[in-house]
Amino acid sequence: MGKKKIRLGVIGAGSFSNSHLLGIKYAGNAEAVAICDIMEEKARKQAEKFGISDYYTDYKELLKRDDIDAVTLPLPDQLHAQVTVDALRAGKHVLCEKPMALNLDDCRQMIKAARETGKQLMIGQIGRYTPGFLMAKKMVDDGVIGELFFVESEYAHDYSKIGGEGGWRITPERHPVIGGGCHAVDLLRMIAGDPTEVFAYANGKVLTDWPVNDCTIAVMKFPNNVTGKVLTSIGCKRKYTMRTVIYGSKGTIIVDNTTPTLTLFKEEFTQMDEFKNLHQQAVELKIPVAINNHNFEAEVRDFCECILEGKPVLTDGVEGASTVAVCLAIVESEQKEEKIKLEYNF
Numbered sequence: 001m002g003k004k005k006i007r008l009g010v011i012g013a014g015s016f017s018n019s020h021l022l023g024i025k026y027a028g029n030a031e032a033v034a035i036c037d038i039m040e041e042k043a044r045k046q047a048e049k050f051g052i053s054d055y056y057t058d059y060k061e062l063l064k065r066d067d068i069d070a071v072t073l074p075l076p077d078q079l080h081a082q083v084t085v086d087a088l089r090a091g092k093h094v095l096c097e098k099p100m101a102l103n104l105d106d107c108r109q110m111i112k113a114a115r116e117t118g119k120q121l122m123i124g125q126i127g128r129y130t131p132g133f134l135m136a137k138k139m140v141d142d143g144v145i146g147e148l149f150f151v152e153s154e155y156a157h158d159y160s161k162i163g164g165e166g167g168w169r170i171t172p173e174r175h176p177v178i179g180g181g182c183h184a185v186d187l188l189r190m191i192a193g194d195p196t197e198v199f200a201y202a203n204g205k206v207l208t209d210w211p212v213n214d215c216t217i218a219v220m221k222f223p224n225n226v227t228g229k230v231l232t233s234i235g236c237k238r239k240y241t242m243r244t245v246i247y248g249s250k251g252t253i254i255v256d257n258t259t260p261t262l263t264l265f266k267e268e269f270t271q272m273d274e275f276k277n278l279h280q281q282a283v284e285l286k287i288p289v290a291i292n293n294h295n296f297e298a299e300v301r302d303f304c305e306c307i308l309e310g311k312p313v314l315t316d317g318v319e320g321a322s323t324v325a326v327c328l329a330i331v332e333s334e335q336k337e338e339k340i341k342l343e344y345n346f
């Protein structure tokens with residue numbers, strides 16, 4: 001008998017459903033058994049491409065099936081909350097795409113539904129599965145770079161040609177910091193904990209027909225007197241990157257999601273002078289890492305393993321909501337030109 005696989009429905013058959021369906025195909029403990037999109041042609045095409053027998057245009061029909069354990073939701077951000085709550089209440093575990101939702105009331109509804117139904121709710125903060133970021137996190141936790149004092153990350157991604165089906169990315173509610181900057185914010189939360197306050201400046205000089213600023217720089221305070229910054233730019237003309245620099249008292253890490261090496265600067269006793277005294281020198285090590293920007297395979301494997309073994313997921317509703325809270329505070333700061341203090345009560 002083969003190993004048990006989680007039977008999944010995928011709701012949304014747009015661009016990122018390809019990552020979901022490929023990841024599910026190779027995860028080993030997952031199987032896509034149904035797909036849904038309001039655009040029938042898209043659902044049918046993805047069903048054919050990935051050998052899925054059933055497709056739907058109404059997700060509530062898919063949710064009625066008793067033989068589906070869980071759903072993944074590559075849907076426009078505005079729909080995450082409603083579909084997650086409906087799916088949880090229909091008895092399905094949910095792997096919802098990032099950002100969890102566009103406001104904290106929606107996040108709270110989602111957390112409530114997960115608590116009341118006892119089903120798993122995981123938010124797809126995919127950076128938690130990027131090999132280079134995981135290596136950086138381990139180095140920090142192992143004390144390789146000493147005491148953290150400054151962390152920075154960026155989400156620099158040219159959006160001029162990716163509005164999403166029907167242009168759902170171009171709304172004031174879906175500010176770029178919430179929609180994309182959430183990756184960089186979540187990564188810094190993983191490394192340095194929950195920020196306690198933020199301040200942001202912004203401008204909109206590139207995507208001038210968008211209703212929001214396309215560039216935001218936020219500075220923030222983390223626990224243990226660590227400072228940090230996050231840049232979000234969706235108008236930039238460059239290759240997509242989430243370049244991240246982590247500064248500690250004994251070393252510095254530079255890592256991103258699109259470069260095959262992690263750079264570690266570290267003070268080492270490497271030089272002896274003519275009087276046989278050892279001198280500290282910063283060495284620069286380039287450590288190979290797999291580039292796996294959208295590692296949905298690892299993400300969905302972990303989700304299914306947690307369901308199969310009854311373990312808590314890594315990025316549950318509270319984690320997802322905490323990242324949304326930081327992003328919303330950055331947007332509020334940019335609008336009010338004030339420092340915003342953060343509280344996390346979910």
Ligand SMILES: NC(=O)c1ccc[n+]([C@@H]2O[C@H](COP(=O)([O-])OP(=O)(O)OC[C@H]3O[C@@H](n4cnc5c(N)ncnc54)[C@H](O)[C@@H]3O)[C@@H](O)[C@H]2O)c1
Pocket residue numbers: 011012013014015016017036037038039042057059073074075076077079097098099124126164165166179294
């Ligand atoms: N983790 C990542 O790095 C990453 C990368 C890209 C996108 N995403 C996220 O994935 C999600 C989807 O993004 P995308 O690029 O695939 O968008 P998309 O616009 O290409 O696809 C969304 C699909 O949802 C369908 N849809 C809309 N309403 C629906 C409904 N009620 N029922 C069923 N289907 C419906 C649309 O017809 C469309 O085909 C977003 O939340 C986005 O933020 C995450």
